[in-house]
Amino acid sequence: MSHVRRPSAVLPRPNWGWQDAAACRNEEVILFFGPDGERQPEREIRERKAKAVCASCPVRLDCLNYALSRPEKYGAWGGLNEDERATERRRRMRRVSAA
């Protein structure tokens, strides 16, 4: 019996190798995602701390590109929060459309 390859409906498995060099490797996940019910002032403080970790991260661009290529709705990735990633996603789409 022959084996027929069917196109996969799932997204390709990401390469997580870049995470080995992540500056956040030993940080608490809650620093990047925040607790349920977090209020805005606490959120701003937490995000500032998370972004400070991202600022020195050697794989920041890999992380950001990964988050932008996926429906990552929550958390700080690549030094950007949810709203900032949405803005960056739109900026990149405009750039591609204009090319």
Ligand code: SF4
């Ligand atoms: S950019 Fe930030 S969230 Fe992404 S791997 Fe680096 S430290 Fe972690």
